[in-house]
Amino acid sequence: MTDTPVPPAPPDYGWLYARTRAGRERGPVGARALLSLLGHPERAFSSIRVIGTNGKGSTCAMLEAGLIAAGVRTGRFTSPHLHAYEERVRVQGVDLSPARTAAFTLWAQANAPDTAFFDLTLGLACQVFAQDSVEVAVMEAGVGGASDATQAMTAVAAVAITNVDLDHVGVLGHTVEAIARDKAGAAVAGVPLLTTATGSALDVIREVARRAGAPLFTPGTHPELFGVPRPPALAGAHQLGNAALAVATLRTLGHEGGIDAALGATHPARLERLTVGGKTVLIDGGHNPHATRALAAAVPHADVLLFGNLARKDTAATLAPLLRLAPARVYTSPGDLATPPGELADRFGGEAIPEPRAALARALALTPPGGTLLVAGSLYLAGTVRAELRPRSSES
Structure with missing residues (x-):
């Protein structure tokens, strides 16, 4: 008689979702502690940090499609999900398997039970990207830049800021300028900082980039980088700005071959x-x-x-x-x-x-x-x- 294989237990999503950040410190401190426990998987790949009030998900989708088409082994970390938790972590355009979520959750319950939900998901993503030999990961910020858990990323290849407007004012500040300062705080010396932000937000980003020693790329300073050869597949005039940012980032990193695929990318629940x-x-x-x-x-x-x-x-x-x-x-x-x-x-x-x-x-x-x-x-x-x-x- 042959033993019937026992299917793996499903992930304990209830435990994961209960790890809210309420009562926990915001910022990268918790994420850094978790990544240290995991053996610093974030050091195994380069990352593109995508930050902004809106358009982050669409920009990430275009960057993911463009990088894959350019022959880069690509990871993507985004939030929130629409239907399944595993949408948040993708390798080569494929969602994470629930079995890997389950294994990580068991580890976290034993080793990092007080870690916040977003930090846990970030840690899972970094572990998966390292294990799966990802070369470049597209990392969407949750809230802000300097105050976001993705500030724990170390091998940053580029920082892309979509736009800045009033949102999360209780966390980031009550003015566009204050919010822009937090988002621009992701700037890294010598690392390209690209943005399609305008007005006073751009003024702040320009100042922060200068102080950080980050080269700044905008449609005004580098129009040749931000030119879009055709409209993106995603509907709405606002997607032109997201497409310009994605295209400029691909060009800056030497992945021009992925531009057509980036413009053809789709993203659910965006018009x-x-x-x-x-x-x-x-x-x-x-x-x-x-x-x-x-x-x-x-x-x-x-x-x-x-x-x-x-x-x-x-x-x-x-x-x-x-x-x-x-x-x-x-x-x-x-x-x-x-x-x-x-x-x-x-x-x-x-x-x-x-x-x-x-x-x-x-x-x-x-x-x-x-x-x-x-x-x-x-x-x-x-x-x-x-x-x-x-x-x-x-x-x-």
């Missing part, structure tokens, strides 16, 4: 279009005022808006650019810490349906045949809607 029952559904994870202003510029009209936002965001300012787009609105709760939908309905007009799937069903019912439903306000909401609709979409 993603699905067709369901003859109706168009546009799904976007924009969750702060800067993002929804860009979204409003890209979507001139929708018949219905499905919106949910976390309460720690400036919800009123995030919603404001979208109100003129759609005459009908449904508000929902993308998570436990959401702005109460009833408050939004009372203040801005519309219906409040806290459960996201029920809210989606109502929003679709309100959308006329051939009409458009816009979903925005939260990546968590975008992930829920996307999981619900993609099996029913003619474009999935």
